Amino acid sequence: MFDIKESCGSLRYGILDAVHSKLETPFFMPVATKGSIRGIGNQEIYNQFDTDIILMNTYHLYLKPGYELVHKLGGLHKFTNWPKAILTDSGGFQVFSLSKINKITEEGVYFRSHIDGSEHLLSPEESIRTQYYLGSDIIMVLDECPPGGSARDYILKSLELTTRWAQRSKDELERLLQVDPRPDNTKPLLFGIVQGGIYEDLRKLSLSQLQEIGFDGYAIGGVSVGESRIEVLKVIQWTAPLLPDDKPRYLMGLGKPEEIAYATSLGVDMFDCVIPTREARHGTVYIWKSDNKEQDVHQYLRDLQQSKTEAKLPENKFFDILKIQNLIYREDTNPIDPYAKWQGSQDYSRAYIRHLYNVKEQYAMEYLSRHNLQFYLEMMQYIRSFRG
RNA sequence: GUGGCCAUAGUUUAAUGGUAAAACUUCGGGUUGUGGUUCCGACAUUACGGGUUCAAUUCCCGUUGGCCACC
Numbered sequence: 001m002f003d004i005k006e007s008c009g010s011l012r013y014g015i016l017d018a019v020h021s022k023l024e025t026p027f028f029m030p031v032a033t034k035g036s037i038r039g040i041g042n043q044e045i046y047n048q049f050d051t052d053i054i055l056m057n058t059y060h061l062y063l064k065p066g067y068e069l070v071h072k073l074g075g076l077h078k079f080t081n082w083p084k085a086i087l088t089d090s091g092g093f094q095v096f097s098l099s100k101i102n103k104i105t106e107e108g109v110y111f112r113s114h115i116d117g118s119e120h121l122l123s124p125e126e127s128i129r130t131q132y133y134l135g136s137d138i139i140m141v142l143d144e145c146p147p148g149g150s151a152r153d154y155i156l157k158s159l160e161l162t163t164r165w166a167q168r169s170k171d172e173l174e175r176l177l178q179v180d181p182r183p184d185n186t187k188p189l190l191f192g193i194v195q196g197g198i199y200e201d202l203r204k205l206s207l208s209q210l211q212e213i214g215f216d217g218y219a220i221g222g223v224s225v226g227e228s229r230i231e232v233l234k235v236i237q238w239t240a241p242l243l244p245d246d247k248p249r250y251l252m253g254l255g256k257p258e259e260i261a262y263a264t265s266l267g268v269d270m271f272d273c274v275i276p277t278r279e280a281r282h283g284t285v286y287i288w289k290s291d292n293k294e295q296d297v298h299q300y301l302r303d304l305q306q307s308k309t310e311a312k313l314p315e316n317k318f319f320d321i322l323k324i325q326n327l328i329y330r331e332d333t334n335p336i337d338p339y340a341k342w343q344g345s346q347d348y349s350r351a352y353i354r355h356l357y358n359v360k361e362q363y364a365m366e367y368l369s370r371h372n373l374q375f376y377l378e379m380m381q382y383i384r385s386f387r388g
Numbered sequence: 389g390u391g392g393c394c395a396u397a398g399u400u401u402a403a404u405g406g407u408a409a410a411a412c413u414u415c416g417g418g419u420u421g422u423g424g425u426u427c428c429g430a431c432a433u434u435a436c437g438g439g440u441u442c443a444a445u446u447c448c449c450g451u452u453g454g455c456c457a458c459c
Contacts, residue, residue: 033422055421093421101423114423140421193421224420232420253421274422282419282426327415360425 001189001216002248008388009305010241010267016217016248019137019186020077021052021085025248025269028260028380029055029087030373031277034064035080037373038277039366042082048343050377052084053137055272058130059091062122063113067133075135087138087272088131090169091122092193093253096145096225104144106161124165128172136188140219141169143193148226155197156205163209166192170213189216191250197222198231200238207242217248220268224254233262233311240266257286257379258313261297264383265304276372281365283357285322286375288339293318297382305388319375322350324368329354336367342374 004014016023030037030045032054037045045054056076061067073079076086095102095109102111108123127142143162146155173190192215196202210218220239224232236251240263243249250270251263260271276286289296296318303314322329322336332350340346348367356364 031422034424038422038424057422060423087421089421091421094423097421098423143421145421219421221421250421255420259420273420275420278419278422278426281424284419323417325415362425365425 002246004246006387008386009265009308011265011301011383011386012267012269013384014248014269016269018053018085018087018189020083021137023052023085024384026264026380026383027051027053027270028376029053029270029272030376031055031057031272031274032080032082033057034060035076037369038281039362039369040373042080046082046084049373050381053087054082054084055087055089056080056134056136057089057091057094058127058134058140059089059094059122061088061134062091062120062126062130063115067130070135071133075133077135085137086135088134088136088140089252090127090131090140090142092127092140092143092145092221095122095142096147104161106164108142108165124168125172128169129176132173132176132182132188135182137186138189138191138217139173140191141166141193141215143195143221145195145222145225146197148197148231150197152197152199152202155195155199155202159195159202159206160209162193162195163206163213166210166215167213170215191215191217191219191248193219193221193252194239194243195222196239198227198235203235203239204242207239211244215247217250217270218243219250219252219270221252223251230311232259233313236263236266236268237311240268243267257319257376258300258317260376260379261300261383262304262313265301265308276376277369280368280372283324283368285324285336285368286319286372287322287337288375289318289320291339293339293378294382294385297379298386301383301386302388318379324350324354324357324364336371337375340371340374341378342370345371345374 002014002016004012006013014025016025030051035056070076070079077083102109108121110121112119124142131139142165144158146158170190177187192210194203194206196206223235240249248269251268253273255273300314300318329350334350335346336350336353353364353367
């Protein structure tokens with residue numbers, strides 16, 4: 001299911017067999033919350049983007065259109081015409097981010113739909129059932145994700161609840177595989193999620209409880225939910241090396257390009273983040289620093305290896321940030337990123353895209369989303385090509 | 389020509405005898421398992437001149453400009 005082919009320091013290169021795709025690690029998953037990456041069609045992702053997996057969200061798909069419909073229409077892959085792998089998030093993060101409208105109990109999370117106000121119970125079993133019948137390739141357990149500033153006591157209690165939910169999640173998946181095997185007889189992977197906030201010992205505790213249950217992969221959850229930048233780096237530094245060597249390691253929800261590079265250098269294999277697409281919609285663009293993109297990324301990884309014992313990021317980055325609404329681009333006839341190589345990347349000037357952005361033309365957001373996503377995926381290629 | 393109304397941020401509008409509020413625009417920043425165009429911040433000598441008052445954007449007079457009605 002997961003083979004490590006090579007490694008370079010703590011950085012690992014492997015192949016993850018995720019039912020619909022064999023995935024080269026480390027990889028980044030674009031976020032297609034409700035079945036589509038905002039502004040980009042799945043066929044375009046398939047044809048023009050270097051990714052064999054995307055992430056979709058159980059919470060949203062549960063509310064609309066519901067797993068019964070998707071199941072009836074042949075599952076997510078057929079329904080969305082995305083033939084490669086899909087990882088579904090469990091809804092655990094929404095429990096945290098929508099906490100104003102929900103209540104957490106032993107049984108699960110009671111919440112009100114943000115769409116029509118109706119009340120629902122999302123239990124571990126219901127989450128797994130939904131993901132199973134949606135046809136997900138990688139299923140995440142339902143977890144509780146306490147906010148950054150939570151008290152240690154609360155985090156401890158929460159982590160133990162997450163463990164109990166994880167056991168119930170695994171039981172439910174095994175039950176479903178028995179009573180109602182998928183038509184093609186495929187078996188999705190199931191990942192556990194390590195919690196424990198900013199406390200090293202609680203992270204260890206969480207992981208050991210999850211390992212006792214046993215999962216196909218392990219995720220680091222509850223990161224960048226309000227902690228300081230340095231705490232985020234420390235949690236990754238402590239937790240990543242603890243995760244079992246022979247299983248894929250997934251850092252949930254992160255991050256900025258430099259954070260992803262940092263985490264790969266500590267042995268993390270999988271990432272997802274809304275940053276490239278959300279920031280694009282808000283005018284923030286990641287661009288390469290020079291034409292030597294691959295060398296620049298490799299140099300950054302070397303710098304990371306040098307400073308490995310410290311939880312900090314090297315100063316020389318391999319990219320710049322461009323804010324398209326800034327006045328300096330008003331008359332700028334250069335393309336958004338002269339060093340980008342994706343199809344269409346050199347077609348329009350900064351001045352033109354800035355104009356479209358300022359008058360709120362949808363195309364500006366779509367174009368910048370394409371760019372940022374291409375940037376992220378290209379960065380992952382260069383991380384995978386690094387050998388010291 | 390006579391009478392009336394009006395003048396506050398780039399724009400459209402608030403408010404008050406105690407030195408001005410909002411939306412949009414403009415400018416800058418944020419965004420980390422996405423509640424689909426978002427969140428935060430910045431930007432005004434209240435048309436001009438004079439008067440009353442401890443204090444005027446507010447009350448009074450005049451000037452200029454605009455709108456309406458009548459002749």
